Amino acid sequence: MKISTKGRYALRILADIAEHGGVEKNVPIREIAERQGFSDKYLEGIVSRLSSAGLVKSGRGKYGGYRLVKLPAEYNVYEILYAAEDSIALVSCLEDDVEPCPMFNDCLTAPLWQYLQDEFRHVMERVSLQDVMDHKFPT
Numbered sequence: 001m002k003i004s005t006k007g008r009y010a011l012r013i014l015a016d017i018a019e020h021g022g023v024e025k026n027v028p029i030r031e032i033a034e035r036q037g038f039s040d041k042y043l044e045g046i047v048s049r050l051s052s053a054g055l056v057k058s059g060r061g062k063y064g065g066y067r068l069v070k071l072p073a074e075y076n077v078y079e080i081l082y083a084a085e086d087s088i089a090l091v092s093c094l095e096d097d098v099e100p101c102p103m104f105n106d107c108l109t110a111p112l113w114q115y116l117q118d119e120f121r122h123v124m125e126r127v128s129l130q131d132v133m134d135h136k137f138p139t
Contacts, residue, residue, distance in 0.1 A: 026065035053083035
């Protein structure tokens with residue numbers, strides 16, 4: 001599995017919002033884009049996905065922008081990547097909303113892929129946005 005720029009940027013966007021506004025202050029898209037070095041338009045697409053997943057809240061007007069809906073320690077990397085990515089499956093036969101592989105039940109390697117997928121998810125669920133910001137990860 002390869003995490004795309006959407007997933008990587010989603011983490012950066014949420015960390016930026018946490019650092020510059022948190023749950024109390026809206027952070028304008030233009031400011032995030034300038035600090036993170038990517039276009040407003042690409043950022044808007046990612047933030048839209050994060051908003052649809054309920055991870056950020058938008059505000060309009062003079063003090064408009066985006067803010068977190070919960071504290072950074074309450075987000076986990078899995079939910080962020082799941083909201084941003086089209087798929088976070090290690091192999092195609094484990095993707096959501098895909099026609100089940102007719103060989104899955106008889107496949108000798110399917111249990112391995114499922115095990116690795118489950119372990120990867122558990123690791124991502126243990127790492128919070130605050131951990132990412134602090135560069136401290138659970139062991």
